[in-house]
Amino acid sequence: MTIEKLSRRSMLGATAGLSALTLGACGTSGPGGAGGGGGGGGDSASYWALSGEPNETIYGDAVDAFNEGDKGSVEVTFFQNDAYKQKIRTAIGAGEAPTIIYGWGGGGLRTYAEESQVLDVTSWLEEEADYKSRFVESVWDAATVDDKIYALPQGATQPIILFHNKKVLGDIGAEAPETWEDLLGVVEKAKSAGIAPISLAGQSRWTSMMWLEYLLDRVGGPEVFAKIAAGDKEAWLDDAVLAMGEKVHELLEVQAFADGFESMAADSNTDQALLWTDQAALMLHGGWTFGSMKASGGEFVPSGNLGFGPFPTIEGGAGELTNLVGNPCNYLSLSSAADDKSVEVAKAFLKDGAMSDQVASDLIASGSVPVIVGQDEALAASEDAEYLEWVYASIQEAPAFTQSWDQALQPTDAETLLVNTEQLFLGSITAEQFAENMAAGKGA
Amino acid sequence: MTALSRESALPATGSGVERAESARSSPSARRPRDERMKTSHLLFVLPALLFFAVFALLPLVGVVALSFTTWNGIGAIQFTGLTSWIEALGRSSTWNGLGLVLLMIVATWLLQTPMSILLGAFLAGPQRYRNVLAILYFLPLLLSSAAIAITFKSLLDPNFGLANGLDMPFLKQNWLGDPVLVWVVLLFIIAWQFIPFHTLIYQGAVRQIPRSMYEAAEIDGAGRVRQFFSITLPQLKYTLITSSTLMVVGALTYFDIIFVLTQGGPGAATRILPLDMYLTGFRGNEMGVASALAVMLVVLGLGLALGVQRLGGKDSAASQMEGA
Numbered sequence: 001m002t003i004e005k006l007s008r009r010s011m012l013g014a015t016a017g018l019s020a021l022t023l024g025a026c027g028t029s030g031p032g033g034a035g036g037g038g039g040g041g042g043d044s045a046s047y048w049a050l051s052g053e054p055n056e057t058i059y060g061d062a063v064d065a066f067n068e069g070d071k072g073s074v075e076v077t078f079f080q081n082d083a084y085k086q087k088i089r090t091a092i093g094a095g096e097a098p099t100i101i102y103g104w105g106g107g108g109l110r111t112y113a114e115e116s117q118v119l120d121v122t123s124w125l126e127e128e129a130d131y132k133s134r135f136v137e138s139v140w141d142a143a144t145v146d147d148k149i150y151a152l153p154q155g156a157t158q159p160i161i162l163f164h165n166k167k168v169l170g171d172i173g174a175e176a177p178e179t180w181e182d183l184l185g186v187v188e189k190a191k192s193a194g195i196a197p198i199s200l201a202g203q204s205r206w207t208s209m210m211w212l213e214y215l216l217d218r219v220g221g222p223e224v225f226a227k228i229a230a231g232d233k234e235a236w237l238d239d240a241v242l243a244m245g246e247k248v249h250e251l252l253e254v255q256a257f258a259d260g261f262e263s264m265a266a267d268s269n270t271d272q273a274l275l276w277t278d279q280a281a282l283m284l285h286g287g288w289t290f291g292s293m294k295a296s297g298g299e300f301v302p303s304g305n306l307g308f309g310p311f312p313t314i315e316g317g318a319g320e321l322t323n324l325v326g327n328p329c330n331y332l333s334l335s336s337a338a339d340d341k342s343v344e345v346a347k348a349f350l351k352d353g354a355m356s357d358q359v360a361s362d363l364i365a366s367g368s369v370p371v372i373v374g375q376d377e378a379l380a381a382s383e384d385a386e387y388l389e390w391v392y393a394s395i396q397e398a399p400a401f402t403q404s405w406d407q408a409l410q411p412t413d414a415e416t417l418l419v420n421t422e423q424l425f426l427g428s429i430t431a432e433q434f435a436e437n438m439a440a441g442k443g444a
Numbered sequence: 445m446t447a448l449s450r451e452s453a454l455p456a457t458g459s460g461v462e463r464a465e466s467a468r469s470s471p472s473a474r475r476p477r478d479e480r481m482k483t484s485h486l487l488f489v490l491p492a493l494l495f496f497a498v499f500a501l502l503p504l505v506g507v508v509a510l511s512f513t514t515w516n517g518i519g520a521i522q523f524t525g526l527t528s529w530i531e532a533l534g535r536s537s538t539w540n541g542l543g544l545v546l547l548m549i550v551a552t553w554l555l556q557t558p559m560s561i562l563l564g565a566f567l568a569g570p571q572r573y574r575n576v577l578a579i580l581y582f583l584p585l586l587l588s589s590a591a592i593a594i595t596f597k598s599l600l601d602p603n604f605g606l607a608n609g610l611d612m613p614f615l616k617q618n619w620l621g622d623p624v625l626v627w628v629v630l631l632f633i634i635a636w637q638f639i640p641f642h643t644l645i646y647q648g649a650v651r652q653i654p655r656s657m658y659e660a661a662e663i664d665g666a667g668r669v670r671q672f673f674s675i676t677l678p679q680l681k682y683t684l685i686t687s688s689t690l691m692v693v694g695a696l697t698y699f700d701i702i703f704v705l706t707q708g709g710p711g712a713a714t715r716i717l718p719l720d721m722y723l724t725g726f727r728g729n730e731m732g733v734a735s736a737l738a739v740m741l742v743v744l745g746l747g748l749a750l751g752v753q754r755l756g757g758k759d760s761a762a763s764q765m766e767g768a
Contacts, residue, residue, distance in 0.1 A: 092518050
């Protein structure tokens with residue numbers, strides 16, 4: 001009896017203890033882990049960044065280099081892109097954000113700023129004028145909310161570029177299109193040669209959205225979306241939006257996009273593969289694909305078969321050939337939930353580590369253009385000089401650089417946009433329905 | 445003193461053994477022991493109850509509460525009464541998602557149940573080669589849904605998938621981009637993943653059917669087919685209910701496969717209600733509306749589970765072995 005009682009009691013105790021432990025663990029293990037919540041104790045700052053090469057190595061090295069100094073330490077954690085977008089929002093909402101928040105500026109940053117979740121760095125930048133003037137001017141727009149700066153530029157500029165396969169275009173007797181008619185001509189020639197005219201990973205939705213961004217710019221000029229981004233939903237009913245939607249239907253009618261494009265997703269890079277395996281003539285994509293095509297495409301990039309150019313103009317349209325859309329760069333914000341010491345460390349890292357000269361030269365080596373001034377010589381010396389210098393010149397000459405729509409808009413509107421974009425490209429809604437849905441905020 | 449006086453108050457009849465027995469059976473003496481048992485039972489149940497309360501009930505209460513608010517995930521939570529419910533019930537995507545979930549339940553059940561029963565009955569046989577086959581059949585059970593979805597996504601790629609690898613052009617279809625074809629693909633993959641599990645359940649159940657029933661049927665001259673329909677199938681009634689419950693409620697959780705494979709596309713063709721809830725909450729940042737959808741899903745899941753149990757009749761606790 002005594003033995004039975006003892007064992008029963010001790011078992012109960014053990015169970016209760018275990019459950020208490022587990023429950024306790026659930027209470028404390030926030031996304032940042034011990035010391036991560038709200039920015040870390042002592043002289044350290046937490047920093048969440050995106051995984052994937054080459055960036056993971058470049059920024060990992062930057063953190064290591066900073067930690068070797070005596071200004072405190074930065075703990076970096078890498079996340080996969082799509083997972084990060086949802087995780088960071090939940091973490092910020094729960095007060096568990098890292099000290100340094102990676103982001104894309106624009107509408108997402110605005111929601112953080114309006115809820116006072118990120119620090120206003122305007123006055124700090126005034127004190128650190130040298131640091132501020134390191135960056136090219138065009139990057140500050142997407143970091144500014146109501147005349148205050150809430151984020152610091154980082155990384156490379158990523159305009160959307162119309163890539164083409166020179167070999168394929170040569171074979172079918174076409175040239176890189178500069179007007180809408182040129183583009184339709186390329187489509188026709190490619191179709192009759194049995195080659196996919198345009199590679200598009202339609203399932204990813206933002207890929208199709210890139211077409212809308214340029215079409216609207218070329219038809220109506222950058223002002224139309226500027227109005228929309230400023231919160232005027234009625235601007236979706238502009239005639240230019242209708243014309244944009246009709247251009248998409250025009251492309252669908254001639255089957256301009258690769259067969260089965262609705263099944264293709266950008267995360268597996270099959271859209272790029274279609275271009276570098278000579279199975280497609282054109283591809284509209286972000287500048288970041290240059291690096292991955294160079295890495296995966298064998299001889300495609302080194303042999304000079306990858307062509308690049310601006311999006312064609314549309315006759316009677318207001319947009320210029322040199323207008324750009326895309327991502328000016330990425331941004332780092334400081335969490336307002338972090339303690340003062342962590343913020344000090346984070347500021348030191350942003351100033352000396354995040355976009356150091358080493359980071360800039362690493363970015364150039366990986367085939368992208370850092371958003372730092374005075375890179376001409378370094379770009380010219382790079383093995384990808386032709387492409388990099390063209391991008392660098394483009395962003396400096398561009399009369400307008402419209403931020404990617406899904407990042408410029410508030411997250412809820414961005415999701416509505418992506419849902420309607422997909423349906424427009426499936427041909428299941430008309431241009432009018434697209435405009436009306438967007439004006440009414442009607443999603444799936 | 446009190447003990448002594450109580451002892452003397454007892455009737456002095458019978459032997460000590462008898463007295464002890466009568467004391468044990470008398471209700472007044474039994475109660476304290478029962479109480480003690482109850483307390484210890486409660487203590488044993490407590491950890492599980494605690495877990496259930498913290499991880500199931502508490503979030504549920506939270507979701508119900510959130511469904512009466514408007515919240516973008518990071519700002520202040522505003523109590524807005526029925527606004528989120530009106531929004532959730534007024535959106536076409538909610539009803540589209542609900543319809544697709546019901547379609548999913550019916551289609552997966554119709555596809556998986558007959559195949560699982562047949563395979564289960566087949567694999568229940570004692571033959572060696574069937575064991576080898578069983579191992580092969582059960583392989584998909586070892587893989588995670590996400591891994592399966594990623595693999596099939598690569599295989600079904602229109603340009604670099606199976607069609608290209610095997611040089612079979614007819615496999616080059618718009619598998620994930622056509623609203624009808626995408627359902628064929630989904631149902632196939634889900635069946636491929638879950639039929640092994642249900643086969644396992646049926647295999648075990650068939651093995652439990654007494655041989656004597658088949659022997660008796662054989663003596664009566666019943667053939668293989670007759671035996672299957674008159675003995676195997678009726679004896680599997682309760683297994684069928686278990687398997688169907690898992691299948692029906694499971695259909696509400698095929699979220700992962702669809703999320704990886706199609707993201708609800710093309711358009712909203714595979715945007716089933718759980719996925720719609722997730723996308724509304726974590727992409728659209730409308731936590732109030734998403735919570736209302738979540739409450740709908742909980743009610744739907746509970747209702748379906750209870751409904752399937754009811755189909756088994758109220759005597760479901762009765763023996764399956766009657767007449768055996």
